[in-house]
Structure formats: C-alpha cells, structure tokens
Amino acid sequence: MSEAMVEVRGVHxxxxxxxxxxGVDLTVNRGEVTCLxxxxxxxxxxxxxxxxxxxxxxxxxxxxxxDLVGYExxxxxxxxxxxxxxxxxxxHIGMVFQRFNLFQHLTVxxxxxxxxxxxxxxxxxxxRTKARELLKRVGLEGKEKHYPSQLSGGQQQRVxxxxxxxxxxxxxxxxxxxxxxxPELVGEVLDVMKDLARSGMxxxxxxxxxxxxxxxxxxxxxxxxxxIEESGDPREVLLSPxxxxxxxxxxxxx
Amino acid sequence: MSANxxxxxxxxxxxxVGRWIGLAAVSVLLAMLIHTLFFQVxxxxxxxxLTNGVRVCHGVKVWRFQWDVVGQYFFxxxxxxxxxxxxxxxxxxxxxxxxxxxxxxxxxMSPNRVLSSLAWSYTWFFRGTPVLVQLVFWAFIGLLYPHxxxxxxxxxxxxxxxHVNVAxxxxxxxxxxLGLNEGAxxxxxxRSGLISVDEGQIEAxxxxxxxxxxxxxxxxxxxxxxxxxxxxxxxxxxxxKTTSLASAVGVLELFGAVENVYATNYKIMPLLxxxxxxxxxxxxxxSIGQFYLERRFARGALRTPPPTPIQRLRADLRGIGSxxxxxxxxxxVSA
Numbered sequence: 001m002s003e004a005m006v007e008v009r010g011v012h013x014x015x016x017x018x019x020x021x022x023g024v025d026l027t028v029n030r031g032e033v034t035c036l037x038x039x040x041x042x043x044x045x046x047x048x049x050x051x052x053x054x055x056x057x058x059x060x061x062x063x064x065x066x067d068l069v070g071y072e073x074x075x076x077x078x079x080x081x082x083x084x085x086x087x088x089x090x091x092h093i094g095m096v097f098q099r100f101n102l103f104q105h106l107t108v109x110x111x112x113x114x115x116x117x118x119x120x121x122x123x124x125x126x127x128r129t130k131a132r133e134l135l136k137r138v139g140l141e142g143k144e145k146h147y148p149s150q151l152s153g154g155q156q157q158r159v160x161x162x163x164x165x166x167x168x169x170x171x172x173x174x175x176x177x178x179x180x181x182x183p184e185l186v187g188e189v190l191d192v193m194k195d196l197a198r199s200g201m202x203x204x205x206x207x208x209x210x211x212x213x214x215x216x217x218x219x220x221x222x223x224x225x226x227x228i229e230e231s232g233d234p235r236e237v238l239l240s241p242x243x244x245x246x247x248x249x250x251x252x253x254x
Numbered sequence: 255m256s257a258n259x260x261x262x263x264x265x266x267x268x269x270x271v272g273r274w275i276g277l278a279a280v281s282v283l284l285a286m287l288i289h290t291l292f293f294q295v296x297x298x299x300x301x302x303x304l305t306n307g308v309r310v311c312h313g314v315k316v317w318r319f320q321w322d323v324v325g326q327y328f329f330x331x332x333x334x335x336x337x338x339x340x341x342x343x344x345x346x347x348x349x350x351x352x353x354x355x356x357x358x359x360x361x362x363m364s365p366n367r368v369l370s371s372l373a374w375s376y377t378w379f380f381r382g383t384p385v386l387v388q389l390v391f392w393a394f395i396g397l398l399y400p401h402x403x404x405x406x407x408x409x410x411x412x413x414x415x416x417h418v419n420v421a422x423x424x425x426x427x428x429x430x431x432l433g434l435n436e437g438a439x440x441x442x443x444x445r446s447g448l449i450s451v452d453e454g455q456i457e458a459x460x461x462x463x464x465x466x467x468x469x470x471x472x473x474x475x476x477x478x479x480x481x482x483x484x485x486x487x488x489x490x491x492x493x494x495k496t497t498s499l500a501s502a503v504g505v506l507e508l509f510g511a512v513e514n515v516y517a518t519n520y521k522i523m524p525l526l527x528x529x530x531x532x533x534x535x536x537x538x539x540x541s542i543g544q545f546y547l548e549r550r551f552a553r554g555a556l557r558t559p560p561p562t563p564i565q566r567l568r569a570d571l572r573g574i575g576s577x578x579x580x581x582x583x584x585x586x587v588s589a
Contacts, residue, residue, distance in 0.1 A: 054457055083465055091463025101458035105476045105554045115462035118472060147554035160458075167462060 004063075005030045005171055005202045006051060011060035013046055020046045022226035023060065028171075028204060028219075033197045035213040035234070036206045038223035039249055044206045047223070048173050051204065052093040053086055064093060065170060091119050094164030098176040100156040102148040108135070108159050109144040112166045120167065127166070134162040138192050154185030158192050165196075172196065174205040210254055214238050222246045290318060323524035327515065328531070336511025337532050343429055343497040343507060348490050350433025355440020360470065362445055373441065380438035385431070386499050392431040393424055393503035428500040436493060443485045447478030479551040487544035491537050508532055 006028040013021040020043045028034045036044040049055040050062060053070035062069050070086050071078040081089075103111050112131035116122040122130075135141055138158040148156050157177055164172060174193065178186040190212050197203060197216050207213060213220050213234050220234040222243075230243050241247045294315035302311040327333060362373035380388070396419035405412035422430075451474045459469040501510030512525040549562070561569065 052461060054460060087460070087463045087465045089463075090461060093461070095458075095461035097454060097458065099454050101452070101454035103455060103458070103473055103477075105551075107554075114472060115464070118468055119463040149554055149556070163458075163462070 003029050005032075005065055006204065007061070007063040008047070008051070009061040011047070011050060011057045011062055013043070013050060013055060013057045020226055021050070021057070024223070024226070024228055026221060026228065026231075028202060030202055031200045032218040033203045033205065033216050035217040035220045036204065036223060037208070037210070037213060037220060037249075038229075042223040043226045044223050045175050048095075048175050048204060048206050051171075051173060052090050052095055054095075056080075064089070087119070091115070091167055092170050094167060094169035094172040096157070096160050096164055096172070096174045096177050098179050100148070100153070100160045100180070102156055102160055102163070104148055106147075107144065108140070108146050108148070108151070111148070111159060112163050115163065115167050130166055131162070134165055135159075137165075137195075138162045139188070152185060153181045154188045157181065157189045161189075161192055161196070170202065172201055172203045174203065174207070176206050176208065178207070178209060208253060210238060210250070222249070224249070292317070292321075319527055320521065320524040323521050324527050324531075327512075327521075327525060327528050330515075332506075332511045332515060333508070333528060333532070336506055336508040337536075339425070339500075339506065339511075340494065340497050340508040341536065343425075343432065343500060343505075344490065344494045346429040347432035347436055347497070348493055350429065351436025351440045351489070351493070352444075352486065354433065354437030355442075355444045356475075358437060358441035359444035359448055362441065363448060377438045377441055380435050385435045385496060386502060388435050389428060389431040389499055389503055392422075392427040395422065395427070424500075424503050424505050428497070428503060428505050432493065432496065432500075436489065439489060440486070443482055443489070444478070446485075447480075447482035448474060450481045451477045476551070480548075480555055483544065483548050483551060487540065487547075490540055490544075494536055494540070495533060 004027050006026070008024055008026040011021055011024045012019065024043070024047055026034075026047075036047065038044050046055060050057045051064065051069065056070065067089065068078070069089060071080055072085075073079075103114065106114060109128065109131050112134060113124070113127040116127035116130065117124055132141075132144065135143065138161055140155060140158055140162070143151065143155065143159075148159070151159065161177075177193070178189050181189065186209070190209065193203070193205070193212070194216055205212075205217070217234045219231060220237045221231040222229045222237065222241075222245075224245050230237055230241060230246050237246070238250065241250060294317055296313045297316045299314040299316070300311045301314045302309055304310075358373045358376055361369040362377075364370050364373075396417075399418055402414075402416040402418050402421065403412045404414040455473050455477065456469055459473045464472065497507050498509035500507050501513060504510075506514060508529050512529045516522045516525040546562070549560070
C-alpha cells in the first residue's frame with residue numbers, strides 16, 4: 001500500500017472551451033490534511049470535484065487510494081467505468097458542500113442513514129445507532145427528528161459532515177464548507193473539522209479560512225489561473241510567500 | 255391631554271363607502287340567485303279539485319329547477335352506475351397518465367438522445383390531437399387492426415393471436431385513450447417538478463454513491479412531488495369531467511347515463527343538475543384529498559406546516575371560547 005491517498009498528475013479540465021485546470025499535480029498522503037486556497041475561479045472547486053468524479057477531467061491521471069477514478073486501465077487504454085462502478089468508488093469518498101445540500105425532505109436522522117441503508121445495505125437499526133453516534137460527535141444530539149430547514153446553517157453543515165462520515169470514507173473532501181455561513185457559526189463547523197483531522201482522517205479542504213489552514217493543514221496548495229502556483233508547509237507558505245501572486249492574494253484575504 | 259402633556263389625537267379611520275355599495279349589490283344578486291334556485295314560481299299548469307260539485311282550479315307553483323325531479327333521480331341506479339363508471343375511468347386513466355407521464359419526463363431528461371426524442375415525439379403527438387378524436391380512434395381501432403398478433407415482426411411466426419373487437423371493450427378503449435392522452439400532459443408537469451429540484455441535491459446523492467436510479471427514487475422524485483401535486487390535482491379534476499366524452503363512444507358514465515334518461519323523459523335541466531351536483535361532490539372530495547397530499551409532501555420544505563382546516567376550526571373555537579370566558583370574567587368582576 002502506497003503512502004499517497006490521492007495522486008493527481010497533470011490534470012486538465014475545460015468547460016466550453018475555457019481551460020479551468022491547466023495541468024495540476026498534487027499528492028495527499030494518508031492521514032494528512034491538505035488545504036487548497038486561491039482566488040475564485042482559480043479551479044480549486046473543480047479540482048476537488050474531479051477527485052470524486054463529479055466532473056470528468058479531460059487529461060491527466062487521478063488516483064485515489066491507488067485506483068483510477070472513473071476509469072479502468074486495460075491494454076494501455078483508459079476505459080470509462082459505468083454508473084454503478086463509479087458510484088461504488090464514490091461511496092468511499094465523502095464530500096461536504098458549500099451549500100450543505102442536505103436532503104430537504106428527510107429528517108436529520110434519515111439524512112445520515114439513507115446512504116448507509118441504500119448504498120452500503122447496512123441494517124436499518126445499525127445505521128440508526130451509527131447516525132446517533134455521529135450526531136453526538138458533531139454536537140447535535142436530540143436533533144434527529146428535525147428537518148434541515150429547521151436548523152441553522154452551522155448545524156446543517158455539521159449534519160452534512162455526519163452524513164458523509166456515515167459512509168466510513170477513506171477520504172473527505174470539503175468544498176468551501178464555511179463560506180455560506182454567518183461569521184458567528186463558522187467556528188462550530190471548523191471545530192468539528194479540526195476534531196476530524198486529529199482523528200487521522202485524510203482531508204482535502206478548499207477554504208478561505210487562512211487561520212484554519214495555518215493551524216490544521218499539513219500542506220497548503222495555492223491555485224491561481226488553473227495551475228498550482230505555490231505549495232508546502234502552511235507556516236512557510238502563508239507567512240513568507242515567495243510568489244507575487246500569493247502575496248497579493250494573502251494581502252486581500254487576511 | 256394625557257398625563258405628560260401630549261395632546262391625544264383621535265384617529266378617524268377611512269370610510270370605505272365603495273365596500274358598502276359593493277356589499278349591497280352582492281346581497282341583491284345573492285337574494286336573486288337564492289330566489290331563482292329555491293323559490294317556487296307560478297307555472298302554466300293548473301290543479302283542479304271538485305268540491306260540492308264545483309270545479310275549482312288554481313295555478314300550480316313549481317321550482318324552476320324542478321328540485322323534486324332532481325331528488326327523484328339523484329339516487330337512481332342508472333345515475334349511480336354512471337357515477338361509478340365515471341370514478342373508475344378517472345382513477346384508471348389517471349394512474350396510467352401519472353405513471354406514463356413520470357416515465358416520459360425521466361426519458362425526456364435522459365442524456366440518451368434516442369430516449370429524449372422519443373419522449374418529445376410522444377408529447378408532441380398526444381398533445382397535438384383532440385382527446386375526443388383519440389377516444390373515437392381507440393374505440394374503432396378494430397377497423398384498422400382487426401387482429402392483434404404477438405410474434406416475430408415481418409414473419410408469419412405468431413405466439414398470440416387476438417380479435418381486437420372482441421378483446422377491447424369500449425370501456426377499455428376509453429381508459430386507454432384518456433390515459434395515453436393524459437400521459438402527455440402529465441409528462442410536462444412531472445418534468446417541471448424534476449427540474450425544480452436543486453442540482454446540489456443530486457450532487458449530494460452522487461457523492462454518497464447513489465446510482466442515477468437511486469438518486470431519482472430517493473432524492474429527486476420525493477422533492478419534485480411538492481411541485482407536481484397541485485397541477486396533478488387539477489388534472490384529476492379535469493379528467494373527472496373529461497370522462498364525459500366517453501358517452502360519445504357508447505360508455506354510459508355519469509353524463510351518458512343522465513343523457514339516456516332525459517332522452518326518454520325530456521327532463522333535461524333537472525337531470526343535468528343531478529349530474530352537476532355529483533360532479534361537484536366528487537370534485538370536493540378530490541380537493542380535500544389534494545390538500546392532505548400536499549401537506550404530506552411539504553415535509554421539510556416549511557418550518558411549520560400550515561394547520562389543517564379541522565385544526566384551524568379547533569383553534570378558532572378555542573379562541574372564541576377563551577374570549578367568552580374573559581368577557582364573563584370581566585363582567586363578574588365589575589358586578
């Protein structure tokens with residue numbers, strides 16, 4: 001088993017003729033927290049979405065846990081996998097969205113059990129027990145019967161994290177998890193994420209929270225214009241940036 | 255002047271003269287309506303009696319709408335049987351229509367171009383021709399295809415061979431015709447529901463590893479229902495009345511049944527009233543059903559669901575009760 005959980009080599013991606021990713025390389029080791037920072041439109045979210053094949057990349061190689069994502073290599077060619085096979089691979093990669101995307105018609109408990117029972121065929125009672133444990137872990141005991149619309153943004157995002165964790169993923173992707181939150185609610189979500197990082201989860205986080213990146217990340221990647229401009233230890237990268245563009249970016253967000 | 259020296263200015267509310275005039279006009283119209291509906295008017299008929307050898311005649315007063323005749327026919331077996339056929343046709347046609355509509359909507363949104371153009375063509379054809387024409391077409395399909403054969407196309411190998419005129423009764427022809435036509439309309443309603451569901455919901459389902467089919471069944475359709483139900487309720491009520499076209503191909507549903515009756519006794523108006531009242535009753539029942547169905551599928555969409563009419567009535571009564579109690583309480587204190 002290799003040390004790397006995610007390996008990205010020369011990944012390209014275009015939307016309608018506009019190249020969003022222009023050859024990105026990135027490695028995330030097991031148990032590490034990686035933060036992707038950069039101005040909007042730099043391709044951070046696209047890169048994240050390519051990792052669990054929500055977007056198809058056009059060129060390059062993308063491996064999660066040693067496996068190609070969305071493709072199968074045979075006789076020197078890449079064959080796109082069918083829906084079912086891709087879904088199986090995705091079920092091992094958790095994702096948390098900027099806008100939470102909780103299932104509005106399901107209660108908090110149902111949101112956390114639906115993936116377990118329907119995708120992993122876990123017994124309903126086992127799924128419920130697990131859901132309650134996770135709710136306790138994200139500090140939302142007693143909210144089982146609420147609907148997402150009855151919760152605050154911070155609470156919804158914590159449910160979304162619990163929903164992703166219920167699938168027992170080997171990798172968690174966070175797409176600007178605190179950007180849609182009121183400032184006073186950001187902390188409660190970041191605390192859950194810090195706790196998750198301490199537990200040894202491999203995480204890739206697209207974020208504008210520089211404090212979080214500095215404190216929690218093992219590696220920070222700065223994307224700009226579809227390429228990785230600078231990367232490394234957050235204390236070095238964020239405190240003494242070498243490129244002009246990162247200096248410029250940091251002066252705006254800090 | 256009040257205690258702290260402010261001048262207390264009295265507020266005079268706006269006088270809504272127009273409202274009072276409107277109320278008066280509506281009252282007169284309502285009185286006229288009640289009068290024409292329920293008061294007896296003198297008719298050309300005369301009733302004569304012989305008393306002590308003297309023949310006394312006087313005009314008979316009758317209801318314009320002949321309520322006595324309405325009452326006489328309201329529960330007759332022809333009418334009730336027609337009502338049953340109407341309800342059956344509505345239910346079966348709508349079930350076909352909804353299932354077909356859902357399927358066509360999903361096909362229409364499929365990335366597969368063959369499926370989506372097939373779905374588009376279906377809607378184009380069945381929406382583009384009158385439903386009455388379609389009903390007559392299905393009723394006389396035997397003229398076009400006297401035999402129905404299931405076998406291998408373009409060969410003489412047949413597994414099943416059916417005489418269409420024997421196999422397809424007019425009743426079946428009607429629900430097939432209405433159902434296929436309804437499918438075209440329902441597909442557009444279902445499609446509007448499906449596209450109303452936020453893209454993020456589908457992404458979240460995918461990220462949990464749900465297949466396209468699971469996403470549709472567990473996430474998209476339950477949320478689309480909130481948008482789909484109100485116009486579907488409309489379609490059901492519309493279908494209830496469209497079934498009256500079945501009388502054109504000899505199926506005696508409610509309208510056909512009363513038509514049959516008034517063809518022999520010429521009591522056209524009262525029998526139309528009989529049919530109308532039954533249509534209104536069924537529509538009312540359906541509307542109540544729609545209300546509760548909407549409430550069921552609104553789960554999670556609203557922080558507090560609106561109260562049911564019964565809950566509202568209870569709350570109102572409680573309100574009146576408490577007001578009554580306080581008034582009495584005040585009266586007791588002042589006494």
